[in-house]
Amino acid sequence: MYDFKRRIYEVIEVSSIGDISSRAYDRLMTTAIIVGLLPLTVKEMNNYLVAIDIFVSILFIFDYAARVYTADYKMGYQNYRAYIAYIFTPLAIFDFLSIIPIIYLFVPVSGFISLLRLFRVFRMLKLVRYSKTMIIIRNVIRKVKSQLMAVLFLIIIYIFGAAMLIFQLEPNLFNNFFDALYWATISITTIGYGDIYPVTTVGRLITMISALVGMAVIALPTGIITAAYMAEITKKKSKYEL
Amino acid sequence: MYDFKRRIYEVIEVSSIGDISSRAYDRLMTTAIIVGLLPLTVKEMNNYLVAIDIFVSILFIFDYAARVYTADYKMGYQNYRAYIAYIFTPLAIFDFLSIIPIIYLFVPVSGFISLLRLFRVFRMLKLVRYSKTMIIIRNVIRKVKSQLMAVLFLIIIYIFGAAMLIFQLEPNLFNNFFDALYWATISITTIGYGDIYPVTTVGRLITMISALVGMAVIALPTGIITAAYMAEITKKKSKYEL
Amino acid sequence: MYDFKRRIYEVIEVSSIGDISSRAYDRLMTTAIIVGLLPLTVKEMNNYLVAIDIFVSILFIFDYAARVYTADYKMGYQNYRAYIAYIFTPLAIFDFLSIIPIIYLFVPVSGFISLLRLFRVFRMLKLVRYSKTMIIIRNVIRKVKSQLMAVLFLIIIYIFGAAMLIFQLEPNLFNNFFDALYWATISITTIGYGDIYPVTTVGRLITMISALVGMAVIALPTGIITAAYMAEITKKKSKYEL
Amino acid sequence: MYDFKRRIYEVIEVSSIGDISSRAYDRLMTTAIIVGLLPLTVKEMNNYLVAIDIFVSILFIFDYAARVYTADYKMGYQNYRAYIAYIFTPLAIFDFLSIIPIIYLFVPVSGFISLLRLFRVFRMLKLVRYSKTMIIIRNVIRKVKSQLMAVLFLIIIYIFGAAMLIFQLEPNLFNNFFDALYWATISITTIGYGDIYPVTTVGRLITMISALVGMAVIALPTGIITAAYMAEITKKKSKYEL
Structure with a gap:
């Protein structure tokens, strides 16, 4: 059971060169992010886009769940506080905000609430996370x-x-x-x-x-x-x- | 009498963490600055805004008076020259300019003179004074x-x-x-x-x-x-x- | 035969101050680049421009051929791999792209293919290559x-x-x-x-x-x-x- | 005679703090530059502006003559080559160009030649010369x-x-x-x-x-x-x- 959790953590977080599963997961998520943004580039949703949106959203929900589940590895200390601390990190908040738009598919919303679908844009921040060349720029921006x-x-x-x-x-x-x-x-x-x-x-x-x-x-x-x-x-x- | 003057100086100038009165005064003045700018964001004044304007202006007059009164503490030497020197510091001049618009409320002015009401904008410079994060930027700009x-x-x-x-x-x-x-x-x-x-x-x-x-x-x-x-x-x- | 190849290499590449042929070649090519861009500054081609275009294009074909022919000198090792390595350097690719537009003169093309004539613009990059003052800027851009x-x-x-x-x-x-x-x-x-x-x-x-x-x-x-x-x-x- | 020449040089070039004549000359020329640009800020010349223009232009001609006359002091070596070398320094060329517009007042010119009157704008470069705060910026720009x-x-x-x-x-x-x-x-x-x-x-x-x-x-x-x-x-x- 313990090894299984460590394995999940390695796949979703550690991107060592030799690990094929981890790299495949990176590519899957990158594709999901890009495909999942397609609904924002059209004026009217159609059935294909709704299908894509549901599929991608389920992926993101699983991804978010897996990240929270392995939060104790990420944060480095093994108790319930690790989970709470993780949930309130900026990246985890953006992850959460980016899965909210799925409710738009099931509940007929309108007016101001319907703007929640725009939270999809936050998924783009994941693209930066998966890119290794962004680290220097992120360090610079974080520092200032x-x-x-x-x-x-x-x-x-x-x-x-x-x-x-x-x-x-x-x-x-x-x-x-x-x-x-x-x-x-x-x-x-x-x-x-x-x-x-x-x-x-x-x-x-x-x-x-x-x-x-x-x-x-x-x-x-x-x-x-x-x-x-x-x-x-x-x-x-x-x-x-x- | 002397202690009372020092106390005023501490409240309006020194923002040590433990001093509740000083921090409360900071917040009061920040609120007064923001509220006092409301008249500049509407095309036509109404009675509420006139009331706000009078109240805020009186606050600024008291603030200016208190600053001049405690100028000898601020400038570091105790004689009449401290008051004159203080009045001609850039910040004191901006303070003075920012209380001028009050005459607009009592004297019916028009034409070019009515532009004096725009001096209210100078109050914004006080916002920068109360903010601690601005000090580096102010140093850089002052140096160059x-x-x-x-x-x-x-x-x-x-x-x-x-x-x-x-x-x-x-x-x-x-x-x-x-x-x-x-x-x-x-x-x-x-x-x-x-x-x-x-x-x-x-x-x-x-x-x-x-x-x-x-x-x-x-x-x-x-x-x-x-x-x-x-x-x-x-x-x-x-x-x-x- | 060997000396002849070295001579070509010296003329087209090395721009030592004393070498008159090399400097003359530089000037010829710079003129050819500028003149060869004239067709892009008019709406309708005329006979003169077509003639200029053919002449300039032939010059560029010879230039490209000479550069590939002397690639072993440029790359520093004498075997067939030098030629292949040279052909895929960015500058060689731009050189190749810039001679493509000549087909536009012989084959009547239309639609998207006709855009190939715009590859002429790549010839401008040669201007930067011949200029000595550009080296610092090129180094800076290359580094970042x-x-x-x-x-x-x-x-x-x-x-x-x-x-x-x-x-x-x-x-x-x-x-x-x-x-x-x-x-x-x-x-x-x-x-x-x-x-x-x-x-x-x-x-x-x-x-x-x-x-x-x-x-x-x-x-x-x-x-x-x-x-x-x-x-x-x-x-x-x-x-x-x- | 020699002392007279040195005096002229001191007045027009050296701006030591104690020298009242030199500072007065600086102010005279600065005023002349600004007043002399007035004709460029109107659509139609009138008699007053023509009078001003003639007066200012005569001043600039004298200034130019005095600068050429004392060029040997400025350049640091006393022979005829100093005069020629001075005339071709960038500032002397701008000085010369800025006195050309005067011909516009005497000779009725039209078309392209009439654009010579715009050379008056070059006089503005003199403003930078008289300003001491510009030296650092000029050094930076000159260096790069x-x-x-x-x-x-x-x-x-x-x-x-x-x-x-x-x-x-x-x-x-x-x-x-x-x-x-x-x-x-x-x-x-x-x-x-x-x-x-x-x-x-x-x-x-x-x-x-x-x-x-x-x-x-x-x-x-x-x-x-x-x-x-x-x-x-x-x-x-x-x-x-x-």
């Missing part, structure tokens, strides 16, 4: 997560400030304050669709000032990520050199 | 402030140059020179709304050249901020390693 | 190729995710899923033509979130390339200092 | 000039490639190949006005690929400038630490 969050907070404050100014100075441009926020976000990120743009002199002046100051604000994420990358590369090198 | 100013000056010269060229070569595109400046700013910052764009061959040529050269110009802020970030991180590391 | 590929993979996953969400929430905006992918790519890269943009509140919200998160995603290539550049410059310096 | 040129060459090749592909695949979008180049430049630099955008599937596909690959291409200038900035800062620091 709190700094990126602080910058995001700063950018959001900046967007709110710019939105308030333009909303007061060019109220005719917007139906409501949310539209002003949308305009500010699209402008600060330099996308600039051109669906909303200032027409009065004072509105254009505010836009120009917020665009110029915004250049420093949006340079922050690039600066943080580059610095973290440099540190990661330097660290690796000195490890080999010492 | 003079360089960023020099770059901003360069970018503005570049924008004026591009605006003059296009204004002479495609005069029909613009009502006045300010419009050309607006176009150049929106183009150089790569927002590109598309409300104004060149249509003649020579105008497009100037746009292409200014866009390509502009890539190096707008890479400058990113370069400066990244370099400052790298230096900040390296400094921190070597501090711990030595 | 696998990391850039991983980032590209991440960006594509991100684009697919954003496209799926917007496609489900604002289906009226798009004819098919490919249009949603096109919209997501143009938005994430901050081009933002404005031909497709969200109009509903939920669509705009998704756009705003994906734009803000996307800022970190598109900062990754900049970070990687900057870090590689720093390492390249530091390496060079310490080489001279030691 | 050859690399930025190589990158610009690469970007232009890339733009040509993308323009050729789209021009062949969506010929109806463009009047001529120049328009395709314009589209490619505006897209690669992520401005994206939206005046020209792909409508067919294959055109959109090419746009998406070129946008994604282009992200790495446009990250190059940022990478180069950031690396140079880092090196400049590190160099400065180690200078003080040693």
Whole structure:
């Protein structure tokens, strides 16, 4: 019984080169993720897609169950706390969210609840988990997560400030304050669709000032990520050199 | 009397973990800032918003008074010069500007003066002051402030140059020179709304050249901020390693 | 006979300063590349362009033949394996692809096959090969190729995710899923033509979130390339200092 | 006589803090540059602007003459070669180009020649010369000039490639190949006005690929400038630490 559990753990988690079952499982799940996203690329579901969706969802439920079942191996300590700790790790939460959309197939839902089907998108995060080349990038992002969050907070404050100014100075441009926020976000990120743009002199002046100051604000994420990358590369090198 | 003044200083400035009053004051002010910005997110003021605005403004006046009153603690030397020195610190100036909009509630103002109500936006800077995660970013920006100013000056010269060229070569595109400046700013910052764009061959040529050269110009802020970030991180590391 | 082969190798590959033939060959090929691209800059071919195209294509065929013929010198070992190894190097593959368009001149092709004529664009890569200033940049890009590929993979996953969400929430905006992918790519890269943009509140919200998160995603290539550049410059310096 | 020449040199070039004449000259020239650009900010010249233009132009002619006259001090060796060497320095060439527009006031010119009046824009480069904060940025840009040129060459090749592909695949979008180049430049630099955008599937596909690959291409200038900035800062620091 014990060996059986260890075997499951090895198949779903450890991807050693010699282990054919483990690699086959990786490929099965990768395929399931990609195929399982097909329903999100069509406007109307058809019977084939519903069948695929049910099949893929069952796979994900089994995968989630197997991961929780072998959580004590993963977490490294053998008691009931390992299961609870595992369930609340970010990856396990994303796994759980990504199996929720299956209820959409059985229960006729509508309105806001029907948006749960979009949780399917979270399955994509599994793709990154199975890819080995992503590890450096994930390390970099994980290391600067709190700094990126602080910058995001700063950018959001900046967007709110710019939105308030333009909303007061060019109220005719917007139906409501949310539209002003949308305009500010699209402008600060330099996308600039051109669906909303200032027409009065004072509105254009505010836009120009917020665009110029915004250049420093949006340079922050690039600066943080580059610095973290440099540190990661330097660290690796000195490890080999010492 | 002396202890009372020190107590006020501790509550409004020092945010030690054990001090409940200080933390409560932080939360009160953060809430007041956010609630006090609501009037900027609507087109028409109503009675509720006016009431909120008066209440919040009184809070900010008391806050400003308390900060000036305890300026001698903050500045570290006990005489009248501390008060004057404090009043002219950038943060104190922003505090003062952010309480100006209250006059808008009592005196019926119009035209350019009514724009004073937009000074409310300066209150947002207080949000950054209360956040601890912002300190690194503020340090980085403060350290490169003079360089960023020099770059901003360069970018503005570049924008004026591009605006003059296009204004002479495609005069029909613009009502006045300010419009050309607006176009150049929106183009150089790569927002590109598309409300104004060149249509003649020579105008497009100037746009292409200014866009390509502009890539190096707008890479400058990113370069400066990244370099400052790298230096900040390296400094921190070597501090711990030595 | 042997000396003749070495001479060909020297002329087409080694660009030592004293060798007039080699430099003349470089200039001939550079001219041929630029002239040979002219047919791609017109809507309708004429007799002159066809003549130029035939002449240039023959030059490229000879160039390719000469490169394969002298592959044993280039690869450094003298047996038949050198030829096979050379043919499958990326540059040799691009050389081969760039001579394919000649068949378009003799065989009347249409539909998808006629797109082969666009392989002419691959000839431009030869321009980079002949330029000496490109070597540092090529080294940097080569060194971070696998990391850039991983980032590209991440960006594509991100684009697919954003496209799926917007496609489900604002289906009226798009004819098919490919249009949603096109919209997501143009938005994430901050081009933002404005031909497709969200109009509903939920669509705009998704756009705003994906734009803000996307800022970190598109900062990754900049970070990687900057870090590689720093390492390249530091390496060079310490080489001279030691 | 000799002392008089040295005095002129000191006034126009050396800006030591104690020298009132030198600082006054700096301010005079800065004002002249700004005032002299006013004619480029209006659509129709009037008598006042013509008067200003003549006055400013005479100032620039005297300035240019004085700089050439004292070139032997500047270049550091006292013979006729100093004058010739000075005249062909980039700054002296820009000075010369910026005084050309004066002929426009006396000779009635039209067509292409009338564009010479735009050389006035070159006077702005003098603003950077008089500013002391620009020295670091100028050093950085000067140091990476050859690399930025190589990158610009690469970007232009890339733009040509993308323009050729789209021009062949969506010929109806463009009047001529120049328009395709314009589209490619505006897209690669992520401005994206939206005046020209792909409508067919294959055109959109090419746009998406070129946008994604282009992200790495446009990250190059940022990478180069950031690396140079880092090196400049590190160099400065180690200078003080040693």
